[in-house]
Amino acid sequence: MKPKFKNSVVHKSNIIHRMVKIIRTAFIFSLLIVISPLTILSQSASKDSDSTQNKVNLSIDEDEKIDDDLQDYIFKPKLSLGIGMFTFYGDVATNHGGYHPTVSRLAYELRLINPLTDYLDMNFYVLFGQVSANERTLERNLNFNSHITTGGLTLTYNFKNFRTWKSGVNPYISLGIESVEWLSKSDLKDANGNEYHYWSDGSIMSLPEDDPNASTAVQLHRDYVYESDLRELNLDGYDKYPERTIAFPVEIGANFKLGEKVDFRVSTAMHFTQTDLIDNVTSESIGNRAGTKGNDKFLYTSFSLVYDLSFGFGKKGGGKDFDDSEWWDLYAQDTSDYDQDGVPDLLDLCAKTPLDARPVDKFGCPLDQDNDGVPDNLDDELNTPDGAPVNERGVALTDDDFYLMYRMYKDSIGEFAQMDIVTNQSESTGGTNKPRGTDGLVIGGKKESYTVIIGSDSTGVSANDLHKYLSYKDFKIVDDGKNVYYIIGEFDNLKDAVAANENVKKDGFDSKVGKTTTGDNGKQTVEKVDEKDLPLSDGTTSTVASSTEKLYKIQIGAFKKKLSGSVFKDAGDISYVKGDDGLWRYYSGTFTNKEEAAKHRIDMLQQGYKGAFIVVFNEGNRLTLNEAGFDVNPDYKDKDTKVESNVPTSNAVNPELIKFKVQVGAFQNKIPTNILDLYLSIGNVIPKKDDETGLTKYFIGTLKTYKEAETLKNELKEKGLTDSFIVGDFNGKIITAQEALDLLK
Numbered sequence: 001m002k003p004k005f006k007n008s009v010v011h012k013s014n015i016i017h018r019m020v021k022i023i024r025t026a027f028i029f030s031l032l033i034v035i036s037p038l039t040i041l042s043q044s045a046s047k048d049s050d051s052t053q054n055k056v057n058l059s060i061d062e063d064e065k066i067d068d069d070l071q072d073y074i075f076k077p078k079l080s081l082g083i084g085m086f087t088f089y090g091d092v093a094t095n096h097g098g099y100h101p102t103v104s105r106l107a108y109e110l111r112l113i114n115p116l117t118d119y120l121d122m123n124f125y126v127l128f129g130q131v132s133a134n135e136r137t138l139e140r141n142l143n144f145n146s147h148i149t150t151g152g153l154t155l156t157y158n159f160k161n162f163r164t165w166k167s168g169v170n171p172y173i174s175l176g177i178e179s180v181e182w183l184s185k186s187d188l189k190d191a192n193g194n195e196y197h198y199w200s201d202g203s204i205m206s207l208p209e210d211d212p213n214a215s216t217a218v219q220l221h222r223d224y225v226y227e228s229d230l231r232e233l234n235l236d237g238y239d240k241y242p243e244r245t246i247a248f249p250v251e252i253g254a255n256f257k258l259g260e261k262v263d264f265r266v267s268t269a270m271h272f273t274q275t276d277l278i279d280n281v282t283s284e285s286i287g288n289r290a291g292t293k294g295n296d297k298f299l300y301t302s303f304s305l306v307y308d309l310s311f312g313f314g315k316k317g318g319g320k321d322f323d324d325s326e327w328w329d330l331y332a333q334d335t336s337d338y339d340q341d342g343v344p345d346l347l348d349l350c351a352k353t354p355l356d357a358r359p360v361d362k363f364g365c366p367l368d369q370d371n372d373g374v375p376d377n378l379d380d381e382l383n384t385p386d387g388a389p390v391n392e393r394g395v396a397l398t399d400d401d402f403y404l405m406y407r408m409y410k411d412s413i414g415e416f417a418q419m420d421i422v423t424n425q426s427e428s429t430g431g432t433n434k435p436r437g438t439d440g441l442v443i444g445g446k447k448e449s450y451t452v453i454i455g456s457d458s459t460g461v462s463a464n465d466l467h468k469y470l471s472y473k474d475f476k477i478v479d480d481g482k483n484v485y486y487i488i489g490e491f492d493n494l495k496d497a498v499a500a501n502e503n504v505k506k507d508g509f510d511s512k513v514g515k516t517t518t519g520d521n522g523k524q525t526v527e528k529v530d531e532k533d534l535p536l537s538d539g540t541t542s543t544v545a546s547s548t549e550k551l552y553k554i555q556i557g558a559f560k561k562k563l564s565g566s567v568f569k570d571a572g573d574i575s576y577v578k579g580d581d582g583l584w585r586y587y588s589g590t591f592t593n594k595e596e597a598a599k600h601r602i603d604m605l606q607q608g609y610k611g612a613f614i615v616v617f618n619e620g621n622r623l624t625l626n627e628a629g630f631d632v633n634p635d636y637k638d639k640d641t642k643v644e645s646n647v648p649t650s651n652a653v654n655p656e657l658i659k660f661k662v663q664v665g666a667f668q669n670k671i672p673t674n675i676l677d678l679y680l681s682i683g684n685v686i687p688k689k690d691d692e693t694g695l696t697k698y699f700i701g702t703l704k705t706y707k708e709a710e711t712l713k714n715e716l717k718e719k720g721l722t723d724s725f726i727v728g729d730f731n732g733k734i735i736t737a738q739e740a741l742d743l744l745k
Helices: 002-057 068-072 325-333 399-409 463-471 494-505 594-606 673-682 706-718 737-744
Strands: 078-089 105-115 120-136 141-157 169-186 244-257 262-273 297-308 447-456 475-479 484-491 512-518 524-528 551-559 574-578 584-591 613-618 621-623 658-667 686-689 696-703 725-730 733-736
Touching (some): 078 262, 105 141, 120 297, 141 244, 447 463, 447 524, 484 512, 551 594, 584 594, 594 613, 696 706, 706 725, 706 737, 725 737, 733 737
Antiparallel strands (some): 078 105, 120 141, 447 484, 658 696
């Protein structure tokens, strides 16, 4: 069955390819027919010019023997520029079913119109834009975006032979034939090359839901970059079919008279293509990709401006003589000077020159006397030597400047990690001033330091080692998204890190020296330093060791699954360790004063962490609350606890603080117009900036149960928001739906 369809596709494509060539040839031939009178007029005008030298020898009668047809002929072209929207109707999204009418893509049109009679016009045009569709259901998840280019000719009938009244509105209908070319791609991977896998709960993950390692999958978000060529993927065995066809446009519209030579056109045209492969899905596609029978089509709804370029010689139908003064009148209307710099807008290359940038040159641009690329009004050095490189203020760069740039480029120890070569002024980000270098400069960049790696989540931590970890005052974690590293201390140089590592090894740890890198966004990564790159130990001692004083931490809970840092974002100074029992234990804060620890626990309880309790460590051991000096109620069941429970925490947080929302989009910059229209039509869409990713995410609803959220998600999908999925909301923080469910267990 498949080979038969494949052969039919190839055969049909070959026929269409030949027809496209015929259409192109007819298009060029017809265009030559229309413009050929221009050549005749030009030759005639040339002959008239040559004959003026002997005109004195001509009689009036001979002069009147000019061909009457040429005398009365007037070439009447009209130029139309338009913009509109493409709406696709095909197999993906079932002929746009469930979509809002405004979920379309921009398209542009250039049209040359020449009247054949008062009521019949011939149109030559090119039309280009994009069509797309997205389908996301339980059965299948398809999407595509295609660049469309068409060119053809149409005949337009305007009913003027039936109309006897005068009106500024002229309806019309149009039929034609065109050549269509397309290039279709699909969004199958994110910006990092991770393939999308759609799970039954509506999320997009990095692994299939039935993968043995599905528990390690991370959530992905579509970037709406269509990177995969559908024809090259060959999902249904069609091979490399020609991405071109013919189509028959059927158009209705109306022209509104704005002036003697200007019309405003509103129209809508359905383009009936002779292919079913624009979205790469047909009725013969494999499995659940199969669509419905029938060819793809697209609707183009537009408005445009039409300018009448009519000119000619003599009279038309006994009317007035052609008056070329109207061209000069039109030109005079187009010589406005928006910025009032003395240069007309038609000649002004800098049409918005500010007042402080005067005088200007003949092209309307601010003067640059020393030709250094910086206008005089912004130039701090007006006599820069020819050819000298300058900074953004037009000041020539010196050898010292280049040397500083070289040092910053080669910087490997973080000397300039807080300098900014662009500005020497104080800046503030999020209410906190950026730190400054010794010379007063501030620069964004990565900061590197050294540390001691004592473990990671790749192997579980025994209770004994866990207590040792948490007994270090400088203990912290680095979570790079793939692994969680347990580290002690951060040092400016390798020498101190090596000394600290030697000290940690004395406590029985198989520790390694590592290097941490902190990015502009505060995100940290850590990697082991190769032992051959380490300096030899010189016997230097380090203060890194298990604290001899009691350390107090607040344990939030123990969970079977690792929760993202955003869940406990407001708890402050979070660390978490995976035990050899498979549980992830989360801690907040490190205190040396028990009163401060008790106060922090109360704050945690008020924030909704109802399972928070104090744990105490000292020199590698966990102490009971009694041993730590607390006055404990005799009925408190954990007053003598000094071992870790292997039972996951239940009700770690106040369930009243956990809600569910539906995320309907995430965008780096502005929302696409079609999506914005859909949001406005639905209403109650709340934006929220994600500081970690820089994306602005959009949510609908605040619901108590997952079931209610699932009902809302399905309703939104029916309205066209096919990428909607459920997220959790814990005390105002957005977390995953699974994390919210885990907290409720």
